[in-house]
Amino acid sequence: MMMDESLYNQRVAAVFKRMLAAADQLDPDVLEADSTGDMLTLTARSREKCIVNTQRAVRQIWVAGKSQGIHFSYDEASGTWKDDKGKGLELFSFVADVVSELSGEPFTYPS
Template structure:
């Protein structure tokens, strides 16, 4: 992977997460994007933070007391955790959002 491809993949991932968050009442979940980070904050002030890890071409997600690194797997077209636990980026973010807000995070196709 090269830097341009990584940047394009990250931009697409962030756009998809933000679009899904837009489907939730902002009084329940607030979404904010600042360059290399997306922050999803629940009404209780709990957070899910999605951040780039440019040096290793990964996306890092913090939530539910853990930080998970995701690497892009081009053969599957998925962001998968780098520890081989079978975690997928969008599903993990949705699980964290459900936990902190009580609302499902639904992605558009």
């Protein structure tokens, strides 16, 4: 069953907020974060980007970075966003890996 839109919106807002908090810990010269409601763009000094985007129709989050695009679906059982191809990727770890690679700095989420 697909989650309802308001729950999806809450979960996406929480994801963006956590990612922005991680980005805020880095020097803006190293990483710029720009959020526009449905899209969060993390831009490294090299101008390479990691883009986190909502996919409302299917209640997913799509991440583009390191020349790949991965769709993540919320997994109720684990309470995490997992890739929809069963590769064992988790949203926050994947974004941290991409951003660390682009920026050369660790991308860590505040606890």
